[in-house]
Amino acid sequence: MSASHDTVHPTTQSGQIRMDTGVIVNKCYQCGKCSAGCPVASEMDYPPSLVMRMLQTEEPVQMEKLLKSMSIWLCVSCEMCLTRCPMEIDIPALMDHLRQKSLSAKKTNPQARKIISFHKSFLDSINYTGRLYEMGLIVDYKMRTGAMIQDVAIAPKMFVKGKLNPVPEIIKGRKKIAAIFNRIHKEGK
Amino acid sequence: MKIGLYPGCSMKGGAQEYQESVAALAKVFDIELVEIPDWNCCGATAAHNMNKELSLSLPARILALAEKEGLSDIVVPCAACYNRLSLVQHELAADASLKAKVSSIIDMKYEGTSGILNIIQFIDKYIAERFEEKVVKPFNYNAACYYGCLLVRPHNILKFDRVEDPESMDILVRKAGGNAIDWAFKTECCGAGLSVSRTDTVARLSGKIMEDASDRKAEVVVVACPMCHSNLDMRRPEINKYLGEDIKIPVLYISQVMGLAVGLDAKTLGLNRHMTEVRLAEKPVKVAEEPVAPKKVANAQKLEA
Numbered sequence: 001m002s003a004s005h006d007t008v009h010p011t012t013q014s015g016q017i018r019m020d021t022g023v024i025v026n027k028c029y030q031c032g033k034c035s036a037g038c039p040v041a042s043e044m045d046y047p048p049s050l051v052m053r054m055l056q057t058e059e060p061v062q063m064e065k066l067l068k069s070m071s072i073w074l075c076v077s078c079e080m081c082l083t084r085c086p087m088e089i090d091i092p093a094l095m096d097h098l099r100q101k102s103l104s105a106k107k108t109n110p111q112a113r114k115i116i117s118f119h120k121s122f123l124d125s126i127n128y129t130g131r132l133y134e135m136g137l138i139v140d141y142k143m144r145t146g147a148m149i150q151d152v153a154i155a156p157k158m159f160v161k162g163k164l165n166p167v168p169e170i171i172k173g174r175k176k177i178a179a180i181f182n183r184i185h186k187e188g189k
Numbered sequence: 190m191k192i193g194l195y196p197g198c199s200m201k202g203g204a205q206e207y208q209e210s211v212a213a214l215a216k217v218f219d220i221e222l223v224e225i226p227d228w229n230c231c232g233a234t235a236a237h238n239m240n241k242e243l244s245l246s247l248p249a250r251i252l253a254l255a256e257k258e259g260l261s262d263i264v265v266p267c268a269a270c271y272n273r274l275s276l277v278q279h280e281l282a283a284d285a286s287l288k289a290k291v292s293s294i295i296d297m298k299y300e301g302t303s304g305i306l307n308i309i310q311f312i313d314k315y316i317a318e319r320f321e322e323k324v325v326k327p328f329n330y331n332a333a334c335y336y337g338c339l340l341v342r343p344h345n346i347l348k349f350d351r352v353e354d355p356e357s358m359d360i361l362v363r364k365a366g367g368n369a370i371d372w373a374f375k376t377e378c379c380g381a382g383l384s385v386s387r388t389d390t391v392a393r394l395s396g397k398i399m400e401d402a403s404d405r406k407a408e409v410v411v412v413a414c415p416m417c418h419s420n421l422d423m424r425r426p427e428i429n430k431y432l433g434e435d436i437k438i439p440v441l442y443i444s445q446v447m448g449l450a451v452g453l454d455a456k457t458l459g460l461n462r463h464m465t466e467v468r469l470a471e472k473p474v475k476v477a478e479e480p481v482a483p484k485k486v487a488n489a490q491k492l493e494a
Contacts, residue, residue, distance in 0.1 A: 039378040078378035079342035118386040122235035130229045132198035161462045163203045
């Protein structure tokens with residue numbers, strides 16, 4: 001490892017990434033194994049190896065493209081890229097980092113709206129009940145996205161099979177979960 | 190024997206049959222599974238996509254509750270929950286200041302001492318040794334064991350099985366009397382959490398998995414994750430539409446396969462709850478033959494020549 005790898009420059013883009021995720025973007029030598037193994041690369045605007053290259057340039061315009069990309073939201077966190085990377089670069093952690101940066105900078109891709117809505121509905125359910133209440137999640141998601149008729153046809157069969165709980169399980173420590181959300185929310189401000 | 194159980198949200202909702210079959214199997218082997226009291230959701234994909242601190246705090250509370258209860262081993266049958274709990278335990282063990290911070294966010298003491306077991310590790314540790322003597326109805330079918338992503342990756346943290354060609358579930362299926370087939374999609378992704386928000390992506394990814402299983406004459410796909418199960422089972426209409434085929438291969442949990450082999454009935458194991466009907470024809474039990482992989486034999490001959 002060269003000396004430049006050992007020095008963290010917090011003012012640079014890659015320095016920030018390294019501090020937040022431990023990932024050293026310059027370790028990538030563009031072999032392309034991540035993109036070859038990525039199950040969603042074909043649907044992405046920038047496949048994982050290109051994401052790495054764009055970050056290596058240190059150009060704000062490339063970071064801007066990534067924050068507005070679909071790639072960061074299509075990534076399913078399957079960890080295949082990390083598994084096959086000869087340099088063991090934690091691309092999934094990098095993707096988490098970029099998603100959260102995109103959210104806080106309010107730069108999310110409009111086409112990712114449904115994916116983000118699903119995550120938000122999911123977290124709301126945990127915030128309110130302590131657990132994921134599947135039926136509540138779906139209703140909340142439909143309200144957010146307007147996808148009213150999606151999957152309506154399979155609901156009755158799921159109900160008959162005992163796969164849809166009509167009432168949420170609310171845990172006793174529900175307020176403690178809400179307090180966790182509050183503490184994190186306050187800190188983020 | 191008392192062991193902690195973290196069922197996770199799926200097992201209380203869409204994957205009740207997983208909970209039922211794990212409970213029934215444990216009972217056969219006199220294992221008492223104690224649910225972690227007042228457990229919360231692990232946060233799953235949503236938390237780590239949206240907020241790092243939340244993704245650490247939710248699993249940390251679960252582990253702290255288990256510690257408080259004195260549960261040294263906890264079994265986490267959902268592969269996604271198992272992954273999140275293991276990753277958080279690992280990350281907090283490596284960073285004392287982060288551990289202190291998370292402990293203050295959850296307002297609980299957290300040590301990080303729990304032994305976290307996935308369903309296969311649980312079976313290997315507590316059941317496997319006594320299993321074969323209890324087999325009364327060998328599961329005589331061609332089974333494609335599907336491990337998915339989160340049971341085996343990332344390997345440097347989970348350190349479970351071989352990362353590209355795992356075999357632990359295949360070994361259990363063989364012990365149950367099944368024929369675990371060679372196939373190419375053991376650890377390919379099913380599309381995971383995009384099931385609702387990008388159903389087309391899930392149909393394509395899960396479609397490829399089911400297509401390979403079908404091409405290789407699998408009679409059943411065996412899984413250890415409620416998310417994989419719901420994508421391969423509940424999304425079957427979308428999968429078949431994508432493939433232009435009508436694949437009817439049922440998807441069973443490993444706990445259901447092992448439960449059937451020790452003589453538990455279909456209803457107890459929740460087989461009736463699957464969206465893709467489980468119709469397994471009665472077959473005479475074959476005398477076990479040594480499995481021969483034709484390709485490997487051909488290669489070996491080539492090398493000798």
